[in-house]
Amino acid sequence: MKANSPAERLYNGIIKENPTFVMMIGMCPTLAVTTSATNGIGMGLTTLVILTLSNMMISMLRKMIPDGVRMPAYIGVVASFVTIVQLLLQGYIPSLYDSLGIYIPLIVVNCIILGRAEAFAGKNPVIPSLFDGLGMGLGFTIGLTCIGAVRELIGAGQLFGFQILPESYEPVTIFIMAPGAFFVLALLVAVQNYVKGRKAAKGQPVPESSCGQGCGSCGNTACSGKKL
Amino acid sequence: MKELLMIAIGSAIVNNVVLSQFLGLCPFLGVSKKIDTAAGMGGAVIFVLTISSLITSLIYQFVLVPSGMEFLQTIVFILVIAALVQLVEMFMKKVLPPLYQALGVYLPLITTNCAVLGVAISNVQDGYNVLEGVVNGFATAVGFTIAIVLMAGLREKMEYNNVPKAFQGMPIVLLTAMLMSIAFTGFAGII
Numbered sequence: 001m002k003a004n005s006p007a008e009r010l011y012n013g014i015i016k017e018n019p020t021f022v023m024m025i026g027m028c029p030t031l032a033v034t035t036s037a038t039n040g041i042g043m044g045l046t047t048l049v050i051l052t053l054s055n056m057m058i059s060m061l062r063k064m065i066p067d068g069v070r071m072p073a074y075i076g077v078v079a080s081f082v083t084i085v086q087l088l089l090q091g092y093i094p095s096l097y098d099s100l101g102i103y104i105p106l107i108v109v110n111c112i113i114l115g116r117a118e119a120f121a122g123k124n125p126v127i128p129s130l131f132d133g134l135g136m137g138l139g140f141t142i143g144l145t146c147i148g149a150v151r152e153l154i155g156a157g158q159l160f161g162f163q164i165l166p167e168s169y170e171p172v173t174i175f176i177m178a179p180g181a182f183f184v185l186a187l188l189v190a191v192q193n194y195v196k197g198r199k200a201a202k203g204q205p206v207p208e209s210s211c212g213q214g215c216g217s218c219g220n221t222a223c224s225g226k227k228l
Numbered sequence: 229m230k231e232l233l234m235i236a237i238g239s240a241i242v243n244n245v246v247l248s249q250f251l252g253l254c255p256f257l258g259v260s261k262k263i264d265t266a267a268g269m270g271g272a273v274i275f276v277l278t279i280s281s282l283i284t285s286l287i288y289q290f291v292l293v294p295s296g297m298e299f300l301q302t303i304v305f306i307l308v309i310a311a312l313v314q315l316v317e318m319f320m321k322k323v324l325p326p327l328y329q330a331l332g333v334y335l336p337l338i339t340t341n342c343a344v345l346g347v348a349i350s351n352v353q354d355g356y357n358v359l360e361g362v363v364n365g366f367a368t369a370v371g372f373t374i375a376i377v378l379m380a381g382l383r384e385k386m387e388y389n390n391v392p393k394a395f396q397g398m399p400i401v402l403l404t405a406m407l408m409s410i411a412f413t414g415f416a417g418i419i
Contacts, residue, residue, distance in 0.1 A: 028342050032250040072310060079303040087299060105302045105349050106251075109342045178248045179409040186395075186402035194394040 004124065006131040013135020019112050020143025021192070026112040029103050030144060031181040037160050040148025042096045044141025046104065048134070050085055051113050054078045055121040055133035062122050074117045079108045112140060147184055151175045232363050235356070238419050239364050240371040245343050247375055247409040252343035256376055257401060259334070266380035270373025272334035274366065276316060277344055280309050281365025284348040285358040298352075305348045313338055343372060378408065 001008040019025050026047075033043045057077050058065075065073045086104050089097040097104065107113065116136055121129040152158055155175030157165035174180050243249060246256045252273070259269045284305050292298050317335045320328040338344060347368050351361040382404050391400050 028250050028253050031253065072307065075306055075310065076303065079306050083299060083302050086302070102346060102349055102353065106342050106346055108302060108306050109345055111254075174410070177413065178250070179406045179413070181250065182402050182406035182409055186399045186406065189397075189402065190394045190399040193397065193399065197393065 004128040006127070009128055009131035010135040010138070013132065013137070014139045014142065017136075018139040018143060019136055020140060020147070021188070024189070024192075025115060026110050026140065027185070028106065029110060030147065031185060033100055033103050034144055034148040034151055034181065034184075035176045036152040036156070036158075037145055037149040039096075039099055040144035040146075041141060042093075043100055043103065044137070044144040046085060046089065046096075046100070047107055047110065047112070047140055048137025050078065050081045050107055051116060051137045051140075052130060052133035053081045054113060055116060055129040056126055057081070058117045058121040059124060059126045059129035065122075070122065071114075071118075074114055074122075075108065078113050078117070082108050112136060147188075151180055151184055155180060232360065234419055235360055235364050236367040238367075240367040240374070241412070242415045242418055244371045244375055244412050245346070245368045246372055247405065247412045249346070251346040252341050252372055255337060255341060256372075256379065256405075257398065259337075260376050260379040260383055260401075263377060263380045263384060266376045267373070268331060269334045269337075270369070270376050272331040272338060273341070273343070273372050274369040275331065276313060276335065276338050277347060277369035277372075278362060278366045279316060280312055280344050281347055281351060281361045282358070283312060284308060285351055285356070285361035288352055289358060301349065301352060302345075306345055309344050309348065343368065375408065379404065382408075 001011065013019075017023055020030055029043055029047070034040045054074075054077050058074060061073070061077070082105060085107075086097075089100075089104065116132060120132045124132070149159055152160075153164060154172050155177075156173075157163060157169045157171045172180075175184070239245070245251050246253060255269055255273075260266050287304060287308060288298075288301065292301060292304065313335055317328075320331070320335075347365050351364055354364075356364055379401075383401065386400065386404070395403070
């Protein structure tokens with residue numbers, strides 16, 4: 001695929017650099033809102049919209065923003081879109097607004113959004129940035145929905161609110177509580193480590209993930225301790 | 229006084245910021261290898277979170293509410309916090325060099341710690357006044373410090389354990405966090 005073509009950007013976001021399963025960034029909302037598949041998809045789509053809009057806007061402004069103040073400028077752009085989306089959700093989908101609560105304004109500090117602004121949108125034209133945001137957003141949505149579905153199925157016997165498992169199944173409620181989030185993520189990283197270990201043993205290239213170094217390598221200069 | 233105490237215990241222990249709200253997870257996982265550094269990070273978070281709760285509460289009560297611009301809270305808070313952390317850093321370097329030596333390296337890391345913005349916003353959502361907001365910020369940061377220091381203590385012991393290969397590194401830390409989180413749900417009945 002041609003570099004920076006729309007299809008390549010979508011593939012990159014959904015498969016190759018999937019933010020949840022490969023890059024392991026944006027973990028705060030991933031753990032907090034995936035108590036059900038519905039919440040996961042809602043949070044994913046909200047982030048998708050904000051990511052796409054902010055990528056487009058930052059890409060349009062990339063020649064106007066001086067290098068020295070680019071982080072505050074990016075944060076300003078992202079915070080504005082978050083505010084707009086928050087008000088729209090409050091007005092039109094109040095049930096989602098209530099269940100996501102404080103995690104909607106916290107999208108501002110989501111590593112994925114500032115990370116993509118810094119790594120891609122600040123250097124590339126508008127159309128690739130648009131598809132980069134769409135791809136990353138879809139990858140994030142898929143990740144959150146999968147984790148949410150697993151937790152909801154085990155923790156409540158349901159999927160998207162419909163009873164899937166028979167009545168005789170005793171739900172393991174702890175999976176939809178806070179400890180369950182840590183447990184599911186621990187297993188996810190363990191599987192990822194295992195796959196990487198096998199790939200390394202065969203001498204294949206191992207994709208880099210930011211996990212284990214905290215925020216230091218999430219591609220976001222504001223995270224890695226540099227000044228704004 | 230009783231209400232302030234309830235807020236303090238509630239945010240420090242019962243609704244622990246890391247273990248039940250998942251805020252500030254990056255430093256919790258990243259800076260918890262040694263007790264010394266974990267305590268340093270905790271100290272810096274207590275310092276910044278208390279000041280930032282005070283400033284954001286003041287701005288909300290006396291600037292945003294009178295001018296009817298509450299909807300701008302997210303934008304205003306994040307920019308104020310980013311500026312405040314740098315200001316605190318410069319001020320500390322000039323006036324309190326020993327404290328700066330101890331906490332300075334952690335300060336820039338805190339800007340994007342989602343706990344800081346999270347507390348500012350939850351102060352508004354829960355309708356706290358300035359004093360309650362400051363207490364909430366301080367207690368949340370104490371809760372963060374408790375969690376990160378405990379985690380660092382466990383990780384120091386875990387160095388000597390024989391962990392399965394795939395679980396080495398992050399997965400075992402997350403499993404430890406899970407067990408701590410279960411323990412902290414035991415506090416749920418206190419208030």
